[in-house]
Amino acid sequence: MADSELRLDVLHAMGDEKSDPKERVYLEETFYILSKKKSVFRVRLTSKGLSLIKETDDSSKEQTILLRDIIGSKCMRSKRRRVGGGSCVCTSLVGNQQLKVVDENSGDLDENDISAYLYIYAYVLKQSRRSLKRERTTITLRFRSYDKYEDNNKEAQKWRNTIKCLLMNEPISNIPSNIEKKLLVLLNPKSGPGKARELFQTKVAPILQEADVPYDLHVTKYANYAKEFVRTRNVYNWRGIVAVGGDGVLFEVLNGMFQRLDWQQVFAEVPLAVLPCGSGNGLAKTICHHFNEPFIHQNMTGLSLALARGKSSQIDVVRVETKTDIMFSLLSVGWGLISDIDIESERLRSIGGQRFTLWALARTVALRKYKGVLSYALIKDIGNLPKPKTTIFGRSISQDGALDSPETEAFFDCDEQTETFMSTEIGKKHHRVDSWYSVHSRKTFYSARGSDYHSMTSAGSELRSPVQERMYGPASHLPSLMSELPTHWVQEDGEFVMVHVSYQSHIGEDFLFAPHSRLADGVMWMLIIKAGITRSQIFSFLLKVSQGNIADINNEYIKMVPVSAFRIVPEGQTGYITVDGELVDYGPIQAEIFPNIVNILVPDTK
Numbered sequence: 001m002a003d004s005e006l007r008l009d010v011l012h013a014m015g016d017e018k019s020d021p022k023e024r025v026y027l028e029e030t031f032y033i034l035s036k037k038k039s040v041f042r043v044r045l046t047s048k049g050l051s052l053i054k055e056t057d058d059s060s061k062e063q064t065i066l067l068r069d070i071i072g073s074k075c076m077r078s079k080r081r082r083v084g085g086g087s088c089v090c091t092s093l094v095g096n097q098q099l100k101v102v103d104e105n106s107g108d109l110d111e112n113d114i115s116a117y118l119y120i121y122a123y124v125l126k127q128s129r130r131s132l133k134r135e136r137t138t139i140t141l142r143f144r145s146y147d148k149y150e151d152n153n154k155e156a157q158k159w160r161n162t163i164k165c166l167l168m169n170e171p172i173s174n175i176p177s178n179i180e181k182k183l184l185v186l187l188n189p190k191s192g193p194g195k196a197r198e199l200f201q202t203k204v205a206p207i208l209q210e211a212d213v214p215y216d217l218h219v220t221k222y223a224n225y226a227k228e229f230v231r232t233r234n235v236y237n238w239r240g241i242v243a244v245g246g247d248g249v250l251f252e253v254l255n256g257m258f259q260r261l262d263w264q265q266v267f268a269e270v271p272l273a274v275l276p277c278g279s280g281n282g283l284a285k286t287i288c289h290h291f292n293e294p295f296i297h298q299n300m301t302g303l304s305l306a307l308a309r310g311k312s313s314q315i316d317v318v319r320v321e322t323k324t325d326i327m328f329s330l331l332s333v334g335w336g337l338i339s340d341i342d343i344e345s346e347r348l349r350s351i352g353g354q355r356f357t358l359w360a361l362a363r364t365v366a367l368r369k370y371k372g373v374l375s376y377a378l379i380k381d382i383g384n385l386p387k388p389k390t391t392i393f394g395r396s397i398s399q400d401g402a403l404d405s406p407e408t409e410a411f412f413d414c415d416e417q418t419e420t421f422m423s424t425e426i427g428k429k430h431h432r433v434d435s436w437y438s439v440h441s442r443k444t445f446y447s448a449r450g451s452d453y454h455s456m457t458s459a460g461s462e463l464r465s466p467v468q469e470r471m472y473g474p475a476s477h478l479p480s481l482m483s484e485l486p487t488h489w490v491q492e493d494g495e496f497v498m499v500h501v502s503y504q505s506h507i508g509e510d511f512l513f514a515p516h517s518r519l520a521d522g523v524m525w526m527l528i529i530k531a532g533i534t535r536s537q538i539f540s541f542l543l544k545v546s547q548g549n550i551a552d553i554n555n556e557y558i559k560m561v562p563v564s565a566f567r568i569v570p571e572g573q574t575g576y577i578t579v580d581g582e583l584v585d586y587g588p589i590q591a592e593i594f595p596n597i598v599n600i601l602v603p604d605t606k
């Protein structure tokens with residue numbers, strides 16, 4: 001992710017707000033770049049975004065940073081310069097000299113500079129030669145029309161509040177209130193190659209801090225920790241639940257939610273989210289794919305922005321029944337080749353997603369066959385399906401000015417040698433971060449005001465609750481697993497290399513499985529590969545899939561069909577069946593799809 005920065009100095013205030021029914025102008029002022037006084041910019045804050053209009057003698061050039069790419073803003077003051085650094089206000093921005101700013105309560109501020117600086121943070125989508133990516137852009141507006149800092153700050157705050165209201169979709173007249181709900185972050189330190197903590201710390205936390213979105217972060221201590229957590233806690237306290245890891249940790253969160261008696265209400269009020277740190281990351285890739293958000297491995301910018309924006313979409317959820325269990329799934333059910341690769345390549349976990357490619361080669365050479373009966377309810381009218389609903393969930397709001405409190409000091413100039421402390425809430429006790437991240441880095445610790453990290457050693461044991469686990473959720477429309485199926489179901493009896501069913505476009509970062517799939521269309525795409533296929537046909541199939549080309553895969557051995565429900569009854573005792581990449585009991589399994597229950601946070605790109 002590249003960074004760019006534009007600093008603009010106020011020239012004079014334009015005053016009144018303007019109104020335009022198409023693109024409403026809320027604020028407008030004229031600025032110039034200090035080093036080039038002839039470069040005059042009109043800066044407008046409109047319903048579309050931040051427009052920078054460069055005026056020259058005979059023309060004007062406009063560039064707009066879209067509102068949906070702006071993440072937040074912050075008011076700052078300039079920092080006291082060291083002896084010899086020059087304290088003249090007018091020279092402080094000249095050339096490439098670094099602008100040093102601090103919050104207004106800092107003991108280190110430059111009293112000679114009465115300017116108020118407004119930092120506006122944006123992540124702009126840019127098309128580079130080969131791909132689309134987000135570029136971090138900071139616009140600095142320097143307000144200094146008045147001869148007192150307080151008056152300049154008032155101007156800067158006015159811009160900041162207006163930006164905040166626009167981002168939150170609130171009327172501009174409303175001063176944002178101080179009702180704050182945090183995000184709940186459940187992070188699996190063991191997911192993928194084990195880099196989730198570091199990735200969260202370096203890629204996600206800085207964005208949440210810029211967006212002023214506080215969070216409670218809990219590191220999972222054992223398998224099923226996330227499931228128990230959401231089952232037993234008052235999750236209404238959070239504005240969303242973020243699974244940081246692979247598809248497995250989200251699977252836990254989903255199933256924990258369905259183990260609550262109030263599952264319906266909780267899914268309606270609390271959206272889920274995923275940040276990809278696993279080896280598969282199928283769901284994260286699917287979400288980015290549908291919203292044209294660049295997905296570059298381990299670059300979580302787009303999905304981090306989605307956490308801050310609070311836009312959610314419905315997503316298909318599938319109720320799965322085995323002889324011993326009922327569970328819910330967001331991604332896939334697999335029997336045969338792909339599940340074998342998923343489970344057996346676990347031993348290569350440390351190499352990340354590459355493990356699937358290596359194991360696919362090995363498994364294809366030693367191809368297995370599975371005997372059994374496959375039945376499914378075919379969807380005939382694929383064009384007539386429901387559309388997913390999108391919603392904006394409540395955003396966090398922080399009190400005006402509170403952002404510039406001492407607690408935020410640590411974000412900017414954190415001394416590498418000092419121990420890091422962080423706040424819980426303004427005015428309340430500071431507690432030392434018993435930090436898991438410190439093993440990786442002693443550098444700047446990012447946190448939005450009010451965020452909390454829960455250590456590995458604290459608050460763990462109380463989770464192992466004696467409450468009995470019981471699965472709720474929508475009632476099944478299927479006959480019980482051992483009963484006969486409706487006669488209109490298709491039945492195939494024989495030997496299979498695999499049956500893999502996915503309700504999402506991607507089952508892995510590089511595995512576009514179902515190009516026609518939509519996030520909440522009520523369709524499961526079932527890939528059936530029958531025994532008798534040659535190794536070279538399998539290789540060519542896997543190659544096509546890795547290139548996102550499975551339009552013409554159907555032949556006498558391979559077929560892809562849209563279904564609304566299915567049942568697999570394998571013969572024999574050995575083999576793997578997976579649900580969202582997690583191993584389940586080998587034996588009969590059936591599933592059906594529900595498109596209107598679960599909401600997931602998605603990028604705001606449409």
Ligand SMILES: Nc1ncnc2c1ncn2[C@@H]1O[C@H](COP(=O)(O)OP(=O)(O)OP(=O)(O)O)[C@@H](O)[C@H]1O
Nearest residue numbers: 191192220221222223245246247248278279280281
């Ligand atoms: N602290 C923990 N220690 C051990 N296992 C854990 C812990 N937290 C979660 N798990 C389990 O780790 C498993 C794998 O998790 P996850 O899906 O996040 O990573 P992954 O398998 O590497 O990613 P992917 O599913 O994308 O391949 C899940 O079954 C989860 O229950």
